[in-house]
Amino acid sequence: MHILITGAAGMIGRKLTDALVARGTLQGQPITGLTLVDIVAPVLPDGVPGAAIAADLSDPAAANALIEARPDVIFHLAAIVSGEAEADLHKGYAVNLHGTISLCDAITREEDYCPRLVFTSSIAVFGAPLPEVIPDDQPTLPLTSYGTQKAMGELMISDLSRRGFMDGISLRLPTICIRPGKPNAAASGFYSSILREPLAGQEAVLPVPDTTRHWFASPRAAVGFLLHAAELDLAQLGQDRALSLPGVNATVADEIAALERIAGPAATALIRREPDETIAGIVAGWPEAFDPARARALGFKAEPDMDTIIRAHIEDELGGHITIKERGAD
Amino acid sequence: MHILITGAAGMIGRKLTDALVARGTLQGQPITGLTLVDIVAPVLPDGVPGAAIAADLSDPAAANALIEARPDVIFHLAAIVSGEAEADLHKGYAVNLHGTISLCDAITREEDYCPRLVFTSSIAVFGAPLPEVIPDDQPTLPLTSYGTQKAMGELMISDLSRRGFMDGISLRLPTICIRPGKPNAAASGFYSSILREPLAGQEAVLPVPDTTRHWFASPRAAVGFLLHAAELDLAQLGQDRALSLPGVNATVADEIAALERIAGPAATALIRREPDETIAGIVAGWPEAFDPARARALGFKAEPDMDTIIRAHIEDELGGHITIKERGAD
Incomplete structure (x- = not known):
């Protein structure tokens, strides 16, 4: 079981890495390799087989190099936050859109390869006017560039999953609370x-x-969502591989x-x-607020x-x- | 009034060119330049000032060269059809997604520039399960790569319009009927x-x-939609710049x-x-069937x-x- 985590130096990436190392298995198989990538080199925990790589995923060559190793499960967390994507248009599209496209494109170019891809989308794919409680069939109408980039990624992952190039899922994470450490550029x-x-x-x-x-969901719940998504039978999702989550x-x-x-x-x-x-x-x-009936039925749990x-x-x-x-x- | 038409060698592109030449004006101003571009060089009508260019828009350099001339109105029609986008994954994403992204990106890199962009999307952004009559707030859930690529383009055009880089609109054309000439690769x-x-x-x-x-809508109605979209006050659309059309x-x-x-x-x-x-x-x-209330209220008319x-x-x-x-x- 070879796992690739993009955005591995971020808060959720570090907690996910720790959780995987603590478990030692995923999908019932021992984790034999862990590739961590981010724009700055992440820290690979001691004694864990794998690699920590500094790379810019919006560069197709970087994405191709990561995918050539044919990881079984990919957690694609790499993104810049909403405030930064709004402040720097081109950086936001480069990281949040082209990073995802490059990764997806590299996957489609490997022969006989269909990895599990778990993509962190966001409730920012929805924007006003919204009902008080958002149903699972709410149209995605983002009011930020960040939400737009995430919604575009969701569409591509659903399409490539339908076509058998990946077994993908997009998780619309609630706002993470309590985010540890220093404040970041997010308005939230x-x-x-x-x-x-x-x-x-x-x-x-x-x-x-x-x-x-x-x-809201805690960082602990967010890691739980990611691990559950990595082990779930995704055929149950049908064509729509994007899920709003409990919170x-x-x-x-x-x-x-x-x-x-x-x-x-x-x-x-x-x-x-x-x-x-x-x-x-x-x-x-x-x-x-949401009524995430699909995700609840699939066993996703928040606090x-x-x-x-x-x-x-x-x-x-x-x-x-x-x-x-x-x-x-x- | 300088106009750029991508996909100008296609059936709608040729009819739109003829209609513009016959009118001689757009937005009340004389048409002083007409740039026609397609993967094969389109035919520029006799006596019309402008250029006919063979170019691949998925190449950012080609898109940049077209946008450097700062056209006032851009009709972005270039696409390969649904059957071909399904048969050739990489060609579909190159033409239908990266073609649109390259064009959008080139526009954002020009200073103090905000062209009108009219993008031909498609009712293929919707897929089953669907209600018998589709309302304006139906979620986009494409069941084809073509529909996915169009839905992704819609999102980017709405975002860049909100941010003031373009004044864009995406038109979800009905199935064109009666399409003249030989059958194409479309299942329709x-x-x-x-x-x-x-x-x-x-x-x-x-x-x-x-x-x-x-x-359905006729080719004549489709050209009418494009011209109406080029002259409409798009601020009326709010954040959602994608419209299902009468048919x-x-x-x-x-x-x-x-x-x-x-x-x-x-x-x-x-x-x-x-x-x-x-x-x-x-x-x-x-x-x-659709209930395209927004488009009707904005004056779009079909047969x-x-x-x-x-x-x-x-x-x-x-x-x-x-x-x-x-x-x-x-």
């Missing part, structure tokens, strides 16, 4: 930072109203209430409300509530330790 | 040939049941009844029923019925002359 960053910073005893800025509703439907007020239940009022007191019309405007066009998302962060990132609690929040 | 060819051949006194083969229903909703039986009304029973007697399960299977996944489509063919292709009638059909 505050959804994580209003929980992450107070849990670490630090101030956070909330730029939107408390009534703002959105769709937690929560308002900012729900996030804050869960934070207070877990870390007390001293934590929520660290959230400073600084309305930002630009961010509020971007967020207003985003999906609020049941925001409390569970916060506890997963405390376990996975903080060693079970909340700074704020020790400061006497209870 | 019989819809035209069961009318075209009998009108010329020749036999035609019908491979599907008479109850098969589909969505004639008719069964094969409706086609045959209209043929009999116009050319008599001797014409319909020339239709030979030879069921073909492969073609019937392909056609079964296609749209049957009212199949009789009018047949009469347009007799006027435009046969000089008003029906062979079969002279043979005593009435």
Whole structure:
């Protein structure tokens, strides 16, 4: 079982790598090779057979070189985030569209080869006007270049799967929360930072109203989605290989209430409300909630509530330790 | 007013060229240059200022060279048909996807440039399961590589229009009927040939049941759609720059009844029923009818019925002359 992960140096890529190494198997077979690729060389864990490669996938030669090794399963995570794709048109199309096209094209040029491809798409393929709860047959109408590039990738992966060149699936990940580490260029960053910073005893800025509703899954759930997608019988999906995924439907007020239940009022007191019309405007066009019936029927599982998302962060990132609690929040 | 037409050597491209030359103006301005491009050099009508160029648009250098001249209006018709895109995967993606991407990319690299782009998409962006009448918010779920490539182009054109790099529109043309000349590689060819051949006194083969229903517009209506799209205020479309168009909703039986009304029973007697399960299977996944409310509200007009489509063919292709009638059909 040879596995290729693109975007392996990113947050989800690193967690997926760790999860695969911890399991040691995929699809019931031992993992005998792990190729990690990103624009900067990822770190291959000690004692794991494989390679860590710095490469630009939008260069067809780089994609061809990776695919010549004929990996059995490909996790295609490489992307630049929405804020950067909007700020730099040509970089966004190069990485998010041409990266995917080059990889797909390289796969079609190998003879008698049909790898499992798990592609991280996004709920950004949907844009306003949207119903309060988005059904599985909602048309994709992106309002960002990032969402456009992901929707184009979904179409190509469905087509090449129908034609037997790959066995592909596109996962429309919920907004990842709590994203560990430093904020990135995503406009959605505050959804994580209003929980992450107070849990670490630090101030956070909330730029939107408390009534703002959105769709979340933890990094742990995201890795679970990817592994489940790699092992699922995809013939069940039929022609449409793109799936909206389960998540937690929560308002900012729900996030804050869960934070207070877990870390007390001293934590929520660290959230400073600084309305930002630009961010509020971007967020207003985003999906609020989904009814991902297809994905649920296929066994994809997210957290049941925001409390569970916060506890997963405390376990996975903080060693079970909340700074704020020790400061006497209870 | 400088106009660029890609795919100008094709049937619609030639008719559009003739219509533009006959009008002499577009958007109220005199046409001062007409650049015609196709994989084989198109024919520039006598006395018209412009150029006829043989070029492969999937080569970015070719696209850049065409766009450097900064045409005001671009009709992007270049494509290979569904049958060929299915038979030759790489040629289909090269012409139908990379041709469109190269053109779009070249446009974004010109400074202070925002041309009108009219892109011929197709009802093949929709695939089964479909409702009997397809609404404007039907999700695009293509069942062919051709439909996939067109749907991907639609997404990119909507995004680049939102960002101000072009003022684009994608027209999902109905199946063109009666297509003049020889049959092409399209599986839809019989819809035209069961009318075209009998009108010329020749036999035609019908491979599907008479109850098969589909969505049609004449070549004359298609040219009308393109010209209307070139002159319309596209800000009215909002973010979604792809439009399903009006057409004639008719069964094969409706086609045959209209043929009999116009050319008599001797014409319909020339239709030979030879069921073909492969073609019937392909056609079964296609749209049957649309409710193109947005396009109607924007003033797009198709023929009212199949009789009018047949009469347009007799006027435009046969000089008003029906062979079969002279043979005593009435």
